[in-house]
Amino acid sequence: MKPVEVASSVAVGIFSAAGLVWGLQYYSRKRQAAKKAFGRELRQAEYCFAEDFCLCNNGSFAAVPRPILQLQQRLIAERERKPALWYRRQYDPKWFPSEGGHNRYAQAVMAVAEFVGAKSENLVLVENTTTGINCVLQNLPLTKGDKILLTTHGYGSFIKTVQYVCEKTGSEAVVLEIPVPIESEDDIVKLYADALEQHSNIKVAVIDHITCPSAILMPMERLAALCQQKDVLVLVDGAHAPGQVPLNLEQLPVDFYVGNLHKWLFSPRGCALLWVHPSHHDSIRHVITSHSTYAPTLMERFCFIGTRDNIPYYCATAAIKFHHDLGGLEAITAYNASLCGWAADMLAKAWSTEQLAIPAHMRAPFMAIVAVPETDAYPACPESCGKLMGAVFSHSGVIAAFSHFNERLWCRLSSHVYNCQDDYYKLRDAVLQVMQIDQ
Ligand SMILES: Cc1ncc(COP(=O)(O)O)c(C=O)c1O
Known part of the structure; x- marks a missing residue:
């Protein structure tokens, strides 16, 4: 909510009780709207990512939202006094x-x-x-x-x-x-x-x-x-x-x-x-x-x-x-799981591969596994995982995880509240270009 909106809510409230109720309802409606602002808006508002950095693997080291980071910094300052x-x-x-x-x-x-x-x-x-x-x-x-x-x-x-x-x-x-x-x-x-x-x-x-x-x-x-x-x-x-x-x-x-x-x-x-x-x-x-x-x-x-x-x-x-204020597990799952499912389908199609063959309810809600195309430069072996991750990052600033099991190379992507569809298009293109596969 912008300062001017706060000021106007408060001003109305001063003049009448009905106005106050209206002001609170307005504020609450804005909060409800804010709860739904997952994706790019949340990334801008609540995270510190560099413009050219795209995290499609929250699962390893994650990302700390700005309010939590600020609290951590305040506590450090308090301690050091x-x-x-x-x-x-x-x-x-x-x-x-x-x-x-x-x-x-x-x-x-x-x-x-x-x-x-x-x-x-x-x-x-x-x-x-x-x-x-x-x-x-x-x-x-x-x-x-x-x-x-x-x-x-x-x-x-x-x-x-x-x-x-x-x-x-x-x-x-x-x-x-x-x-x-x-x-x-x-x-x-x-x-x-x-x-x-x-x-x-x-x-x-x-x-x-x-x-x-x-x-x-x-x-x-x-x-x-x-x-x-x-x-x-x-x-x-x-x-x-x-x-x-x-x-x-x-x-x-x-x-x-x-x-x-x-x-x-x-x-x-x-x-x-x-x-x-x-x-x-x-x-x-x-x-x-x-x-x-x-x-x-x-x-x-x-x-x-x-x-x-x-x-x-x-x-x-x-x-x-912070988790609660975003709407809790239900709201976060609704966003992350549908984005992750969409991304996995889109990537498997673009890469002409498939997702890991497991029942839908055994898939981690915020993570997905898609097979990576096989090429001579990136054969299906453990060494290719780090090499591919590094190459994709150098090429496009995208971080995704790659793993090797069942004699295949897999991409482990994830979705969290700051991700949006564009992140996975970047991942799609980076893998194809690094692997020199015609689109
Ligand atoms: C399944 C699993 N267990 C354990 C760990 C290790 O977590 P940490 O590095 O926080 O100890 C990881 C890290 O990614 C993990 O994926």
Whole structure:
């Protein structure tokens, strides 16, 4: 709303109660309209992108909206006015009480817990999903002969985390191959059921809620229930879930859930949640030992990990409000999912390829996978992914993700509230031109 419009609403309100009501209704109508202004308008108003930069892969590092960035900068400035006090208040509240007794970490935990349907005593905030996954895997009481179940669609670095844990504990990794096409959820559930049948010593399954290279929305409830029946612990890699799919963590029969707030939930980078079932509270500590490693509660153990930057956590409440003010998950999904579906159809047609063959309801709502044309310069191998991403960016300033699985090269595109159709036309043309395919 422009200042002049505010002034006119206020002026009318001064003269009569009816005028005031009208002014408020007018303001509210403008807010409603603002809620719908996704795409280019939102990009201009709320993001800091350079004019020549086009992000078609929010899924990796995302983009922080301007109001959240401004809050982060304000908090940094506030901290630097009295830096020691900032940390003393957080870590030593007995001698350095905050005004009103606020504990910003606890407040952020409560806001995030409410957003993801969790009890705040079961949830902590950590730096990123990588940290959360390590906090769990490195603290599990695994011994020689135990097995950890992963899949071929798991996040690359967690294969190394599991390898490291196996080296230390004598446990073994079992990597479940998930072939595509997938006809139905039953295919996936059967693959897990067979693996659990075949390997009696699986102690923990690391299950992606949304897979990284293939953007598959896994049938989480069914897989978790299956593992629970077999006494297998479930650690969910939900890096892409908060802000993209509804979550009700207390209702999910899992042991641990980790998810980023800085991918789809607008928080600054360096903000993720770790949910721990109460039966495991005693065994889970931050992977970095620090002053509070032996503190009694989960929250105390995770709050003070050396001198670190807690400000991304303190922005979580504002990030959730930003999400809410855009209309919440329903409005955001309506925009993102339809734009992403349109873009995937358009790209597959333009590139004469196809989308990943999985049921529509197993596609991540804000991400899609389209096969990339095959050329000699970009053969279907892992090395082509980075090479193509770099070439597309140098050519047109477009960032999209490329992955290699099922012996094909795929483009993983995504849609978030700042994207518009033009972004995908740029991506289409950049891939065709870089690959020297006639249009
Ligand atoms: C499925 C999945 N898990 C984990 C991660 C790692 O997240 P972070 O770098 O925030 O630790 C990613 C990052 O893209 C991911 O896609």
